[in-house]
Amino acid sequence: MSKDMLLWDETLFKNGEVLELDHVPEYFAHRDSQMQALKFSLKPAMRGMRPVNCLVKGPPGTGKTTAVLKVFSEMKEHTDRVSFVKVNCQMDSTRFAVVSRIYEKLVNIKPPTSGVAFRKLFDKVIKQLVDSNKILVVALDDINYLFHEGHADEIMYSLLRAHEQYPGVKIAVIAIISDVGVSHHFDPRVGSVFLPEEIEFPRYDAEEIRDIISNRVQHAFYQDVVPDEVCDKVVEYVDYTGDLRVGIDLLRRSGLNAERRASRTISMEDVEKAYDASRLLYLCRSIRSLTENERTLLKLVAEQEKDVQAGDLYKSFHEITGLGYTRFYEIIEKMNATQMLDVDFSGKGMRGRTRVIKAKHNPQDILKCLEY
Numbered sequence: 114m115s116k117d118m119l120l121w122d123e124t125l126f127k128n129g130e131v132l133e134l135d136h137v138p139e140y141f142a143h144r145d146s147q148m149q150a151l152k153f154s155l156k157p158a159m160r161g162m163r164p165v166n167c168l169v170k171g172p173p174g175t176g177k178t179t180a181v182l183k184v185f186s187e188m189k190e191h192t193d194r195v196s197f198v199k200v201n202c203q204m205d206s207t208r209f210a211v212v213s214r215i216y217e218k219l220v221n222i223k224p225p226t227s228g229v230a231f232r233k234l235f236d237k238v239i240k241q242l243v244d245s246n247k248i249l250v251v252a253l254d255d256i257n258y259l260f261h262e263g264h265a266d267e268i269m270y271s272l273l274r275a276h277e278q279y280p281g282v283k284i285a286v287i288a289i290i291s292d293v294g295v296s297h298h299f300d301p302r303v304g305s306v307f308l309p310e311e312i313e314f315p316r317y318d319a320e321e322i323r324d325i326i327s328n329r330v331q332h333a334f335y336q337d338v339v340p341d342e343v344c345d346k347v348v349e350y351v352d353y354t355g356d357l358r359v360g361i362d363l364l365r366r367s368g369l370n371a372e373r374r375a376s377r378t379i380s381m382e383d384v385e386k387a388y389d390a391s392r393l394l395y396l397c398r399s400i401r402s403l404t405e406n407e408r409t410l411l412k413l414v415a416e417q418e419k420d421v422q423a424g425d426l427y428k429s430f431h432e433i434t435g436l437g438y439t440r441f442y443e444i445i446e447k448m449n450a451t452q453m454l455d456v457d458f459s460g461k462g463m464r465g466r467t468r469v470i471k472a473k474h475n476p477q478d479i480l481k482c483l484e485y
């Protein structure tokens with residue numbers, strides 16, 4: 114066997130953990146002004162004052178979640194007057210689920226999942242804060258997923274107006290929006306109590322991407338595993354998609370591809386092959402957050418050879434789900450607003466009801482993600 118071959122018990126990864134998507138990296142550069150802005154907003158809490166609410170906004174994979182988590186852990190070291198809670202709104206997508214999560218983080222016990230009213234659980238959260246004399250900072254991560262059924266407004270409203278009903282209680286909200294070009298607006302009633310410091314996370318430029326990627330390469334792999342041209346290719350893909358997560362996932366997958374070939378270095382083909390899956394990361398994540406009925410509908414659309422008329426689509430959808438036209442139409446509207454479907458509302462069919470519907474993304478990609 115050639116000495117260039119990787120033995121079965123050898124690995125290319127010095128520390129593969131730094132390529133996990135939820136890993137909080139030690140090296141977090143090019144976000145100083147955003148980190149400063151977050152710290153300034155939260156700092157009043159250290160003196161027992163209500164912090165300033167924040168609206169954190171930017172395209173996918175630009176470091177929003179990471180920045181907030183890093184600020185939380187830095188501040189935790191300097192104060193025990195504040196409870197920092199991050200909620201993943203893709204997972205906890207109703208007002209009840211969000212408050213359950215907050216309760217769980219504060220008390221270290223999962224609340225019952227049923228038989229408790231929202232109000233009762235919220236009372237408990239408040240009581241916990243008052244009894245422990247703590248200020249609560251809640252990061253509502255990926256809150257963009259909650260806009261379409263009014264949950265975002267409901268949650269914000271409850272958290273931000275809590276002090277009116279429970280004097281003395283101090284809660285601040287960091288709303289994190291993963292911005293894919295859909296506009297999100299809070300209800301004016303929320304807006305008037307939210308009044309956030311807005312913090313933008315722009316896309317990284319090519320030099321910043323190169324710096325971040327090569328640092329991650331150094332931590333993740335043994336020396337000489339990643340040739341320069343491979344690193345360049347990864348940077349190019351990140352620059353193209355704008356999503357740093359794609360680059361980190363690419364590194365992980367292409368490393369595994371090289372190991373599968375028992376190679377001591379990653380080749381360009383390993384990267385190309387990995388890109389096939391990594392490029393779908395964001396789409397798959399969005400699709401995972403859909404409800405069962407929404408996925409059914411999306412599948413029906415993606416399976417069509419060409420554009421489909423709303424009427425025909427409804428027939429198939431109704432056959433599978435048993436749902437009526439009103440519900441069908443609500444789902445269509447939501448998926449149009451969230452950039453999943455492309456609905457031509459100008460279609461002038463019979464009584465103006467015929468509408469042409471197509472998928473916003475490549476149908477083959479959608480079907481792949483639906484399978485995962």
Ligand SMILES: Nc1ncnc2c1ncn2[C@@H]1O[C@H](COP(=O)(O)OP(=O)(O)OP(=O)(O)O)[C@@H](O)[C@H]1O
Nearest residue numbers: 140141142173174175176177178179291325357358
């Ligand atoms: N400046 C940076 N330095 C090092 N790593 C970074 C930096 N910015 C982002 N990353 C890495 O990129 C990945 C994506 O970052 P993060 O999850 O914070 O993005 P996000 O803006 O929250 O994306 P989304 O809107 O999709 O939720 C993470 O693995 C993170 O470690």
Ligand SMILES: [Mg+2]
Nearest residue numbers: 177178254255
């Ligand atoms: Mg995020």
